[in-house]
Amino acid sequence: MKRKKRDFKSYYLLILFFTAIAAIIYGVCWTAKTIDYSALIKQNIPDVTSIGKIVGTQRAYKVDALGKQYYAVCDSAVGYQSRIETMTIVTDDGLVEKVIVTRQGETPVFFDRLYSQKFFEQFQGLSLREPIYLGGAYGYSGYLAGTESDNYVDRVTGSTVSSHAVAEAVNNGTSYIASQCFNTKWVNPYDTYQLNGKDIAMITVFLIALAAAHIKRLAHFRFWWLLASTVMMGFVVDRFVTASNLFSIITLQIPHLTNVGWYVLIAGSLGFILFLGKNLYCAWICPFGAVQEFLNRAAGFKSLGISPQVTKTLRLAAPTILWAAIMLGTWVGDYGALDYQPFSALFLFKAVWMMWLILPIMVFINLFVNRFYCQFFCPVGFLFNLLSRWRNNGVRVWNQIWNRTLDQLKSSKS
Template structure:
């Protein structure tokens, strides 16, 4: 009954925020605030907001577009002058983790767009492995990444590029290929694919299961410290809001769609058991420590197992109240593998690692929201399969009796 209460109220809060709460943006007011002596603003008919602005200093163009960030859609308003140079880039909507997105303002990231041309792609420099990387392309039309907020800066740059493409095509007759439409085939992508393939082999080939500890070390090294890829609660939330990145983000699809597909087709939560780098790290530490398991009384164990869904519910309610679901980013992955996180996560991380020495996968067992949701989906899937098989058997028996 307690879990049912959490489920119903949590879903109600998410639906309220998505369907009822007004989130409209007055784009014309933003344009007036950021341009001097605006005389006329004309909205151009189309699916996406596009404006032609007349001022005492000449004509400007503004386009609104969005791209998928770390945990939300990042929407930008890009304003270009009559020469086809960006005059301003404004964030109109975003629900990213505050501690990471704040870096963009602190480092003056948005000022770097000023003067860039909309007549050619705006590349994303300083972040190998992301589409739009400068590479060997001879151009000055690029923006530098912000260390520690790479995914958010990538999303902003992609959204600005989309808006620039619209302005360029409509008013400057300049056609170019959007670099963000190119698939991301790189070392990080291959690392994610490799870990998934190894996990599949280990889970279904009994002889390889003896090498489990080695597989877990590979996951820690490749998925954790190299690719920095893991399924997070904000990622699942973005899917619930239909905020899905373009198919060029291969890592995202392999990681999330792959982990859910494994549950659907195998009836096993392979991601948590074989792939998740933080779960692997806890298990390896527990194995190396060699301590005997802690004895926990059944009533206390039952109470501890409610901690995960309770924390998830609190994060949803707090995010709904604040209208910012950055509260969902309370998992320790960023602090462990990216060496960045809030002070609360830095306090909690040592405790979780220490407890994993005595209790196998301590965080996974009691606090991980992704593990809780994946285990729940696995149980529902297996119960559904059993129910279908039972109905199929009953139907066959009924046909036999009629015959």
């Protein structure tokens, strides 16, 4: 049997794949941002006379500054698409003096809200003799709920996930300093599970998609289910699979199991591919894909006939743009460049100016070409379809090897 000859597209994709992998390895292993923590302490504490490293499992320091004593501790937590590291400076009477972000790779349009809304200033004066809770974040670990305490910060609306990660990182640090230097121990509420309504809604959406893979009758109701999924995932849960989410897995930016929503979204989508060999997320769950279908059907315009050659060329757009984003992220040391998808603009009404220009163009073309963005530009769809193809080819090869082995065993026995 002749091996199928590779065409230009195959070689082009191979070049993109291997150069992207090389860039990621280089970016993660050799260009990691080096932080001078001592210099950072001196910048934020006046008149420092000495800095001593506290022996232990975490990066913590004892600081003397002209008769005053401080403690500085670093810890981190996973936000929406990156690990956020903070340095918390504590006075000798056990109060938070300042919280500084030392590393993060969140989407700027969302993370900058923490600064503009003065989120970090809320930590000043809070005590490390008890947890610092997070107000206004129902269902998240560390949520204030009915706890009677003034030791809390309010989350920033529209940036709840990043707010939660910062509060968790600060708590991890203050918990350590409290036990090491103040002989105080408390149970960290950010280590407890919180199953909220949004998580339950996501679980329901994924279970129905799973059922649809096995019950053919449900295919008749797909359009109506996409409508429900758009409302649920787009406006109620407002969480989507992005290229940044998938990239965070490669770089091991994985949150604790207390972040149930992250595991439902990411593990569920990848689980469909691993166990079923099907990209059910794009077909049954993705709210932006659903919106495109609604608009295309509602418009009722005659579909534009795109030639096979043009279609073949357009299908190179998604991997090319994804490759460019990875290269840019490696070059500037910030993989926030991977977040160029239109979800936040359409459902959260927050995005960079370029996305506000691209979104209406995509929507307009979609009136004539159904799921135009999904077909030719979506990095998640491209990656999920690629993983599905790899998985199914691998299973097919394994079955062939297994069946051949069984045949050989049978023939040897006979």
